[in-house]
Amino acid sequence: MMAHDEDDNAKVWDLADKIGFCMLTTQTGLDLRARPMSAYAERLENAFYFLTDVASHKDAEVSRHPNVCLAFADSKGQKYVSISGTAEIENDREKIRELWATPAKAWWDNADDPSIRILKVTPSSAEYWDSPGTIISYIKMAAAAVTSSRPDMGDTGKVEM
Numbered sequence: 001m002m003a004h005d006e007d008d009n010a011k012v013w014d015l016a017d018k019i020g021f022c023m024l025t026t027q028t029g030l031d032l033r034a035r036p037m038s039a040y041a042e043r044l045e046n047a048f049y050f051l052t053d054v055a056s057h058k059d060a061e062v063s064r065h066p067n068v069c070l071a072f073a074d075s076k077g078q079k080y081v082s083i084s085g086t087a088e089i090e091n092d093r094e095k096i097r098e099l100w101a102t103p104a105k106a107w108w109d110n111a112d113d114p115s116i117r118i119l120k121v122t123p124s125s126a127e128y129w130d131s132p133g134t135i136i137s138y139i140k141m142a143a144a145a146v147t148s149s150r151p152d153m154g155d156t157g158k159v160e161m
Contacts, residue, residue, distance in 0.1 A: 008157040012126040015081045016048070017041040019072040024050065024119075026058060026087070027065035037119075038103035039070065046161065048083070050119040051096065051104050058119055062087040068121055078131035083161075085123040092118055123161040 016022070016039065025034040040049040048070060052058050062068065066088065072081040095118055100111035108116055 005159065008128070008159045009161060011130065011157065012081055012083065012123075012128050012159050012161070013041055013043040015074075015079055015128055015130065016070070016072050016083065017043075019074045019079065019081070022070045022072040022081075024058075024121075025069040025071065026061040027067070028057075028061055033061070034071070038101070039072070040099050040101075046122060048085070048121040048123065049095070049099055050121070051099055051107075052089075052117050052119045053107065054115045054117050059089040059117060062089060062119065070121060070123075078129075080129045081126060082128075083121070083123045083126040085121040085125075085161075087119055087121045090118040090120055126159045126161055128157055128159075 020039060021036055022039050023034040024037045025032055027033075037050045037052075042049060066086045068085060068087045070081075070083040070085070072083075074080070093112075096116050097111045099118070104111070104116075
């Protein structure tokens with residue numbers, strides 16, 4: 001892997017970890033469905049983890065259609081990451097306790113709730129957009145519109161993961 005690719009890969013992990021929440025898109029039959037989820041980025045394990053409920057139907061969706069998309073967005077900071085990967089459902093009680101954090105307390109009383117499952121996403125590719133910020137972006141877009149040029153909107157990259 002070239003240094004540039006490693007930098008892009010690190011940028012994807014850093015942005016996703018910093019943003020923290022994403023829209024998880026799964027396939028339900030012919031339709032796509034997205035819902036907000038709290039992500040746990042584990043770069044060393046090459047995985048994103050989510051706590052989910054066995055009654056939420058995500059397990060049935062990913063068992064039929066394991067390809068998913070994670071869309072992270074920090075609109076104030078103009079930073080975005082889209083990650084494509086393969087999802088699977090796990091019932092690893094030790095990992096559930098390890099991932100237990102404040103967002104989970106909104107859904108379950110404690111980490112020992114038997115309905116909690118882990119949704120693990122192994123990324124295959126990603127794309128990111130890291131702009132200098134909203135005000136600067138608007139200025140660059142306005143300047144580009146006046147000069148009929150394309151604005152430099154910051155870093156962007158596609159990454160195989």
